[in-house]
Amino acid sequence: MYKLLKTEGRAKRGEFHTPHGIIQTPVFMNVATVAAIKGALSTKDLKDVKCQVALSNTYHLHLRPGDKVIKKLGGLHKFMVWDRPILTDSGGFQVFSLTSLRKIKEEGVYFSSHIDGRKIFMGPEESMQIQSNIGSTIAMAFDECPPYPAERGYMEDSVARTTRWLKRCKAELNRLNQLEDTVNPNQMLFGINQGGTYEDIRIEHAKIISEMDLDGYAVGGLAVGETHAEMYRILEEVVPYLPQNKPTYLMGVGTPENILEAVDRGIDFFDCVLPARNGRHGHVYTNRGKLNLFNAKYELDERPIEEGCGCPTCTTYSRAYIRHLLKAKEMLGMRLCVLHNLYFFNTMMEEIREALDQGNYAVYKKQKLDGFKQKEEE
């Protein structure tokens, strides 16, 4: 159940009630691809960096350790020892981006595993069954994430099929939730809006899926190659056709700037691999832009990554120490950077919520974006 607490323009401040606790929105979900955050973060670490929701990947977990193994072990929450909400993607995006020899048919997608090449079929029912075995809090509908750019005709056919698949997803998850041995009988379902950069296709699709009374709605197929301006334009066109009294999730986005702009356009769920991936490469976020800790100028820098930051890294270690660890290829260096970056994102979301609570979002957003431009490092 989504409770809209406050709005400012199109920006929404909400609470999403789930069987695993309340999610305060806007929220940034932290990506735990194979039931762990890359960078040696434990679920204890995740709490230390204020993570509200973990996001795991259905395709990866299906292949390893296998969703049936996870079900036997009591579901993903118990397996990875995480008692807060988990969202699983549908596996669709990975099927379309990682696999080879794909064939898309009405029933679903035939493809080869990226691990061992074995042939796999996944359709809407299979995706729901896998996500049901995993027992996540929120399941995502199985859709096609069309390539960018895509021809209009291809896009129309793809979106129509995604709509038919969504109906099958809803029916299948309803069925699964009622089975006696289901892991999470209250598993929720989010639908996904597609249509590429064709706003009329997107709007038409948004209208149709909005009538299906799902638990939340995602905007998918963005951040796949189009410009930021195009992405913002699509959000401006489409979000008004999605229910305001449901969570709105912009999949796979993005930079701090993207998030600030998308909140202004009515988005309240985000996820992205950027903070963890950048952290593993020594790129860390600050309120004055990103720093590359491999830079020689940090050799003797005794300051934390960011003065005043309350993260486990900044309250303890210096830039000089972290740089040394990164240069020496010590895993701890990556871990400290990932901890900082996730804390940075989660803290920014906290600030966004506070600004919305105070009716102060426009001012906050401008100050934050101005700060990013006053780069410490050029």
Next chain:
Amino acid sequence: MYKLLKTEGRAKRGEFHTPHGIIQTPVFMNVATVAAIKGALSTKDLKDVKCQVALSNTYHLHLRPGDKVIKKLGGLHKFMVWDRPILTDSGGFQVFSLTSLRKIKEEGVYFSSHIDGRKIFMGPEESMQIQSNIGSTIAMAFDECPPYPAERGYMEDSVARTTRWLKRCKAELNRLNQLEDTVNPNQMLFGINQGGTYEDIRIEHAKIISEMDLDGYAVGGLAVGETHAEMYRILEEVVPYLPQNKPTYLMGVGTPENILEAVDRGIDFFDCVLPARNGRHGHVYTNRGKLNLFNAKYELDERPIEEGCGCPTCTTYSRAYIRHLLKAKEMLGMRLCVLHNLYFFNTMMEEIREALDQGNYAVYKKQKLDGFKQKEEE
């Protein structure tokens, strides 16, 4: 200052007072080669696994980030944010095991860096200067760790040179400790007994260095290829010639079995890369032998690595989850295994101290060794 609290046979229970706190012995030092424990453990993690003393490698820190950098940053304690004792090795062992094109002369050793091949010279004075810059609690004397096996003539010459080097180490560290800008004016020095498996050479050497009034004495050059029986025999012959009222350190040893046997022969300091290295490969220690968590039989095993273990890993995660992480090459899997293994070693040392306190070591040792033999995994 070493305080001998109790003995049982030759086994010693002591307290070693240092400028960075009291070390309860027998103690196992945890190896932080380049100022971090491999496996993404932070110094916070180190305290959670009950580490008393961190051991860092002089040779590695000299090359990267450079001991002068560490000195400028206030010394190793401040750099890695660790307020308990640190022991640094002399660099000698790495010079003899990692480098190429070595030439040993009276003044020291000429060699090429294993990182970039550049020519380096290290002698007793250089080793002391580097360790002084690092500012460790305990510096180790610069010695030659002779190859195994070595001919008697070579060994005699080598040990005689090591004695001459030890005198130079002591003089140089005394000088450095009195410099105004020294990092740790109370830096301690341990001498190292050598002689391979020639007990008469070892005994003669032990007698000479015992008269030099050092802060502690190590037995070096063991665990380099000789059998365990030979190692125990050497300890039985040599330790009686080292001062009982000083710490006795068996370098680079070893397995839990080795430690239990060596304590019985008068050793009270240990260090070894085994628990961290084995952990990174999914090999974990229990009181019923080692387990290989890659083994398929742990796929659905919901038990912790060891029932009743109080480590951060066992109090949270299952064998099944850790196995999954290891198989998926997630860094967290390595970290969880290293945490457990170091906790296992540090806890065994705690048990050893308790048994000695209670005059019960012989019984404890037998029970512990019997337990290891009742292997859970064959």
